[in-house]
Amino acid sequence: MSLLTFTDKGIFCPQGDFYIDPWKPVERAVITHAHSDHARWGTHFYLCHHLTKPLLQLRLGDNQYQSVEWNEAVYMNGVRISLHPAGHIIGSSQIRVEYKDEVWVASGDYKTESDGISGNFEPVKCDTFITESTFGLPIYNWKPQQQIFYDIQNWIIKNKDEGKISVLIAYSLGKAQRLLPCISEVNPSIFAHGAVWNVHDAFVKAGVKLPEVKRVMPDMSKEIFKGSVVIAPQSAEGTGWMKRFVPYELAVCSGWMQVRGNARRSNADKGFALSDHADWNGLLDAVEATGAHKVFVTHGFQSAFSRFLNENGIESAEVKTEFGEEEEAIDNGELKNDNDALSIANSD
Numbered sequence: 638m639s640l641l642t643f644t645d646k647g648i649f650c651p652q653g654d655f656y657i658d659p660w661k662p663v664e665r666a667v668i669t670h671a672h673s674d675h676a677r678w679g680t681h682f683y684l685c686h687h688l689t690k691p692l693l694q695l696r697l698g699d700n701q702y703q704s705v706e707w708n709e710a711v712y713m714n715g716v717r718i719s720l721h722p723a724g725h726i727i728g729s730s731q732i733r734v735e736y737k738d739e740v741w742v743a744s745g746d747y748k749t750e751s752d753g754i755s756g757n758f759e760p761v762k763c764d765t766f767i768t769e770s771t772f773g774l775p776i777y778n779w780k781p782q783q784q785i786f787y788d789i790q791n792w793i794i795k796n797k798d799e800g801k802i803s804v805l806i807a808y809s810l811g812k813a814q815r816l817l818p819c820i821s822e823v824n825p826s827i828f829a830h831g832a833v834w835n836v837h838d839a840f841v842k843a844g845v846k847l848p849e850v851k852r853v854m855p856d857m858s859k860e861i862f863k864g865s866v867v868i869a870p871q872s873a874e875g876t877g878w879m880k881r882f883v884p885y886e887l888a889v890c891s892g893w894m895q896v897r898g899n900a901r902r903s904n905a906d907k908g909f910a911l912s913d914h915a916d917w918n919g920l921l922d923a924v925e926a927t928g929a930h931k932v933f934v935t936h937g938f939q940s941a942f943s944r945f946l947n948e949n950g951i952e953s954a955e956v957k958t959e960f961g962e963e964e965e966a967i968d969n970g971e972l973k974n975d976n977d978a979l980s981i982a983n984s985d
Contacts (some may be wrong), residue, residue: 736809
């Protein structure tokens with residue numbers, strides 16, 4: 638019997654009697670991070686990192702939570718569990734599971750470049766590695782974060798000089814917080830949609846130091862926003878909520894902006910390819926660093942990435958899950974299931 642199995646409720650550990658990021662209600666769950674596709678309502682007991690707990694409380698309400706620090710061991714029915722930095726968002730963790738000298742690691746979502754606030758991705762040696770593949774095609778090759786930040790800062794300065802408000806569309810948990818140090822360096826007047834502000838407030842109350850953000854309120858005068866930067870989730874795009882910021886420039890921050898045309902299809906003036914997921918090279922580096930002899934590939938371009946691993950000497954299989962609804966919400970229809978793109982990598 639495998640240490641971890643894949644069921645219709647999620648990734649299950651039979652010996653430990655717990656699930657990792659289950660998508661249906663269960664008795665005990667170990668949570669990698671607080672995004673809604675990995676942390677669902679209805680479970681009786683949740684184990685997570687200290688900085689994930691306040692987000693679970695915000696999104697799921699009062700439940701039985703236990704939080705731990707990275708590398709701190711917890712035992713369930715003799716199975717050793719520990720959490721390790723994933724670098725995806727603040728508090729995000731990989732789950733290491735060990736029993737009788739067998740080690741599995743479930744990565745959840747991760748990125749290998751440090752963003753300065755989410756903890757540095759920590760490769761964890763294991764026998765079997767479960768990896769995401771949100772951007773598992775060679776075309777996804779991120780620029781260094783600082784270079785993207787310079788582009789965002791120059792865009793903000795240009796808009797202010799032209800008398801326009803800068804509106805950045807970014808996922809409320811993760812991307813929005815990551816942008817704050819970049820924005821505050823050139824413009825300290827930052828406003829946020831309620832969904833973004835609620836997450837920001839939860840982190841600040843948990844002791845995370847972030848630049849000051851003001852919540853956009855219905856009774857605020859339009860003059861208050863003049864020359865400012867506004868952060869909003871994708872759900873606000875194209876709604877009446879946006880009218881108070883006219884004239885404004887709109888930019889989308891997402892890995893999907895790597896592909897030409899996605900900014901245009903989202904009605905944005907600008908697209909910044911800033912992702913909280915590993916790019917193609919990051920995924921390959923992470924897999925290699927684990928030393929795993931078997932890799933299971935989940936959400937994203939799992940067929941393409943799994944095929945590439947098998948063709949290059951790493952035993953791999955794809956697994957269908959219900960993960961992946963956050964950054965994948967900005968759908969890249971041009972490249973979905975495009976395995977031909979792998980010829981780029983195999984020809985190198």
